[in-house]
Amino acid sequence: MTNVLVCVKRVPDASSEVVLTADGQSVDGRFAGFTMSTHEECAVELAALVTAAGGGEATALTLGDAEAVEQLRAALAVGCTAATHVVADPQRFGPADVAREIAAVVRDHEAAGRSYDLILLGNDAADSGDFQVGIRLAYELGRPVVNGVTHVSVADGVVTASGAGTDGYETYRVPVPAVVTILEGGVEPRYPTVPGRMKAKKVAIEERTPAGEPTGPNRVKLALPPPVPSNVQILGKGADAAPAVVDVLEELGVLSR
Template identity: 35%
Template structure:
């Protein structure tokens, strides 16, 4: 049983970000990079499944710059078996990434691809669904519980109204939501220890171009703070005067 977990190197999701001077992208000076938190949940989930079923092997893959080795090492430290970096400095969109991942999946032939529902830098929420479509596999997005059931997978997923449970034949693509699990804490020694695990670097597998290009990045206009009211009565009067009630 092979599980593939794609991970993205993203700007620290808790850092204060601003546009670069040219207004063409995010200013990355002095900012830390992390594994996309939703992808980290996917790695954690794969490792928990492996803890239940040692026959599982976990491959993590990243499509990105050389520095993404850092995030792959972290995934190895959490418990993945091997890592592959499809190394590129190209600006890619979800479509191009899905093409790279599909080509890699066709080679690796995993039974399951587990990945974040979205990356916290561009918040696109597309790569998993596009990958599933390209491979012709079923998908379960926004997963909050995953269980293998023979040749099928049972996924509880979040919906706009609540929850639903899906049964999917493998191979399948599952994208993870926040509640799926809480990733374990990995101390630095663990990351150093993971240095003995295999990490392969290779060039891009396709020549897929991005179809979506960012032409401008800007700070949104700040919302003006309003007034302080001193009592519920004052608040109610203000809301009534404004026609809000």
């Protein structure tokens, strides 16, 4: 039996224009809506697949404000069977703080008889670009960690994690319990069904307060890259522009003489 803890975060929807808060500390999602990142959607899918194959349970975990329960319900609707919500203002928590809070949950659950063979996280935070939580969590718990993979499986007490590396496709094997961070692209996240959504609404979510006082992100500020310049060439007006349009289409290879 393989039990998996999968960590998710409520982040602004990246499908619209990215806008920063006035202090430059985070992405402003008030007008874009919120979701979980595609990395974490794949992590949730892998958690469901691993537990289905190993006969265990998948638990979703988030640290966030009251609205973050929406992301936990989304994970419950597609295969997770339990959820834990550390209720707190996520802007006050840096990567080290988040790792300590996850570790506190893991230790408390282990003391209560709920251990996790595998902890899955998204490779990085979609709103702040932090690549640190997985490594910090593994260090906090004294577990092996594999970063940035797209596939993961567990068999005979060994985690096999694989993905594209700098020199080709790479595969790592580490003993359980382990921490793995997931990149999108390896699996297709399932779409929640109506029965899945209804079932998710009935699951009692464990609520916790933070185990310690956060030190904060210690972030200077986020910055958006300058917009890509675009050039506009006016070819003409009306019928007089037709020859120039034909020339452009020929240059692009759309037309040939």
